[in-house]
């Protein structure tokens with residue numbers, strides 16, 4: 001798994017581009033997010049750098065060393081600084097209830113770990129902290145079959161649905177939750193029409 005990501009990020013171009021995910025960028029503005037932000041599975045740093053440019057204090061991490069190298073290069077090219085650690089979600093030593101917000105952008109984890117990771121990110125949020133999530137829907141599979149360039153997991157257990165999000169995050173108040181058909185233009189690996197789940201939740205105080 002880690003090798004696959006290091007290989008993908010070892011290329012010169014940015015796998016998912018250098019622009020932030022659209023929903024992530026819109027949500028930062030819509031909810032006027034400020035303070036510190038945690039970005040697990042942040043890959044090559046497109047969202048981290050965007051948030052840092054907006055004045056947030058950004059901590060990101062990923063299992064991929066190559067992702068970190070690209071993210072720090074992107075930060076430097078944009079004259080911002082971010083904290084970026086390499087490691088698996090459960091091994092990261094962050095302080096409970098210490099982040100104003102967090103975002104899981106296309107963070108598709110194996111089914112056996114998904115709920116543990118989700119519970120952990122909620123623990124790391126302060127009371128009233130905001131979680132943003134965008135990921136492929138279970139209904140993305142036919143889109144992927146028609147157009148493999150849209151990307152995303154091919155296993156239904158790794159995909160999201162509105163019901164699944166409700167079950168995964170009982171300690172978050174739902175501010176926004178929907179399944180949307182999108183036209184993605186994110187680097188080489190998210191290209192074309194697909195179905196995603198978009199979620200914004202607030203940690204219950």
Ligand SMILES: C[S@@+](CC[C@H](N)C(=O)[O-])C[C@H]1O[C@@H](n2cnc3c(N)ncnc32)[C@H](O)[C@@H]1O
Pocket residue numbers: 005016021040041042043044045046047061062063064067087088089104105106107108109
């Ligand atoms: C589809 S990419 C998304 C990257 C980034 N969030 C973005 O939107 O550009 C998924 C990322 O999850 C990371 N990842 C997978 N399992 C992980 C884990 N257990 N802990 C941390 N990162 C992980 C991969 O290395 C990869 O960078």
